[in-house]
Each structure stands twice: as C-alpha cells, then as structure tokens.
Amino acid sequence: MLKIKNLHASIEGKEILKGIDLEINPGEVHAIMGPNGSGKSTLSSVIAGREEYEMTDGEIIFENEDLAELDPEERAHKGIFLSFQYPVEIPGVSVTNFMKTAINAHRKANGLDDMPANEMLKLIREKSELLEIDRKFLSRSLNEGFSGGEKKRNEIFQMAMLEPKLSILDETDSGLDIDALRIVSNGVNKLRTENNAVLVITHYQRLLNYIVPDVVHVLIDGKIVKTGGKELAYELEERGYDWIKQEKAV
Ligand code: ADP
Ligand code: MG
Ligand code: MG
Numbered sequence: 001m002l003k004i005k006n007l008h009a010s011i012e013g014k015e016i017l018k019g020i021d022l023e024i025n026p027g028e029v030h031a032i033m034g035p036n037g038s039g040k041s042t043l044s045s046v047i048a049g050r051e052e053y054e055m056t057d058g059e060i061i062f063e064n065e066d067l068a069e070l071d072p073e074e075r076a077h078k079g080i081f082l083s084f085q086y087p088v089e090i091p092g093v094s095v096t097n098f099m100k101t102a103i104n105a106h107r108k109a110n111g112l113d114d115m116p117a118n119e120m121l122k123l124i125r126e127k128s129e130l131l132e133i134d135r136k137f138l139s140r141s142l143n144e145g146f147s148g149g150e151k152k153r154n155e156i157f158q159m160a161m162l163e164p165k166l167s168i169l170d171e172t173d174s175g176l177d178i179d180a181l182r183i184v185s186n187g188v189n190k191l192r193t194e195n196n197a198v199l200v201i202t203h204y205q206r207l208l209n210y211i212v213p214d215v216v217h218v219l220i221d222g223k224i225v226k227t228g229g230k231e232l233a234y235e236l237e238e239r240g241y242d243w244i245k246q247e248k249a250v
Helices: 040-048 072-077 095-109 117-130 148-162 178-191 231-239 242-249
Strands: 002-011 014-024 029-033 053-062 080-082 090-094 166-170 197-202 215-220 223-228
Touching: 002 040, 014 040, 014 053, 014 223, 029 040, 029 231, 040 053, 040 072, 040 080, 040 166, 040 197, 072 080, 072 095, 080 148, 090 095, 095 117, 095 148, 117 148, 148 178, 166 178, 215 231, 215 242, 223 231, 223 242, 231 242
Parallel strands: 029 197, 029 215, 080 166, 166 197
Antiparallel strands: 002 014, 002 053, 215 223
16 A cells, blocks of 8 residues: 655755655554654655655655655545644634535545535444544534544544545654543544554554554654564563664664
C-alpha cells in the first residue's frame, strides 16, 4: 500500500528526515516511536503532503502511485487520512454537515455524484452507532467548545465516515487523557479491516496497549534505527531510547 524509499525532507532549509524506508501492507498496523524532536510529526506531514515541508530526496509511493506531485487534498481523496488535519473550529457548521461536505468532496474527486441523502443518513447512523456517538453530538458545531475527548471522538468519526485506506494518527506530545485514549483506540480497532492500514505515531508506549501494532519502528534523529514486533514497544517503555542510540554508535 505505502512504500517510502530513501525519504529526505527538510523544513526551512534544515534537514529533518535523513533517509527513511518504510513499507506498509493492507491490514497492518505500524507504530513509529521516537524521542521528542526525532521527526515523527515531520514524517506524517510529509506523507500527507503538507507544503511547509520540502521533500529533498526519495519517493513516497501509495498504491503504486508516486505522491510527489499531489497536494494534501488530492492525497486525502486517494485515501490517506491524517488525524488532526482539521483542528480548526468551524462555528456554525455541525458535525453532520461537515461530514456530508467532506464525503461528497471525496466522491467528486473520485468521479462520483453526491451521496443520496438517505444513504448518507444511513451511513451516519451506522458509523455513529459503531463508535457510540450520540445524536446530540452530531448536531453540535464543529469543534466549538469540544473537550479534548470530544475532539478525538470527532476525528475518529471523520475517519469512520471517510473510510481511508491509510490512517495516520499522530498522537502529538500533548498526550491524551484516558477517556480520549479509549475513544481513539476503540474506534481505530473497530475500523480495522484487512484492506486498510494504520500508522500510529507516538512518543509513549501507552497508546500501543490499546492499538496493538504488527510492526514497531524507532525513529531517532530522522532515521529509522530499529524495527521489531510489538515487544519492542515494551522494551522502549522500560529502557527508554538511549540504549538504541548506544547500540547504533557501536
Ligand atoms: P517529533 O514529532 O518527533 O517530536 P518533529 O517532526 O515535530 O518531531 O520535529 C523534528 C525537528 O524539526 C525538531 O528539531 C523541530 O524543532 C524541527 N521542526 C519542526 N517543525 C518545524 C518548523 N515549523 N520550523 C522549524 N523547525 C521545525
Ligand atoms: Mg514533538
Ligand atoms: Mg510530533
């Protein structure tokens, strides 16, 4: 599904990613862990195509297509979802209306007509039940006065509605409280299929107790320095990151 080769990227002329190779197959959950400032958010932003970041070398192939020339919206329409993509508040636009607009924009970009209203309602009902989202929430204004947990719930709802092929969840270092953590992880787990894939980016091992990865990669100073199974996450929790740096230095 996703094949990243020798990816180098910089921001404001400073090289952050220094040769990343990563391959994700349908049905897999990969985690990227690493200390603060190692380039995790840069990697997710570059995959999503955010324009502040300059790709200076390498390629990102998604479903056999080179993403280099595609802007973030086009990548989203191809099925790449980056969480925290819409952190802005949009007063006056309800969760439901925002979702309708987003879905129809996706459909249009893929050559489809608007989803018929009854089908849309059915989809909204189905997904909100799956994620245990109540009716009242759906008519709230987008992100206006949302608590941390509600913001997360809204994001996972977006993900459920859009049915992306690849979801990238950048936890950010602010961390999630336990409620938000449950909301995110239950949602992600319920939405997993053998056709989609998830890339979880996190500083802490905690989230990976809930979303169990197939593969764990350690990113340090813009490079993937170690790859392993889920047990690697526990080892990092226990031992921190320094031993890997030392291992590499030897
Ligand atoms: P992580 O998500 O692993 O904490 P980031 O990808 O956010 O790391 O940041 C990697 C490095 O890039 C850090 O040294 C950070 O200071 C730098 N960086 C990130 N964003 C910017 C920016 N907008 N301008 C300049 N430097 C940045
Ligand atoms: Mg950071
Ligand atoms: Mg980050």
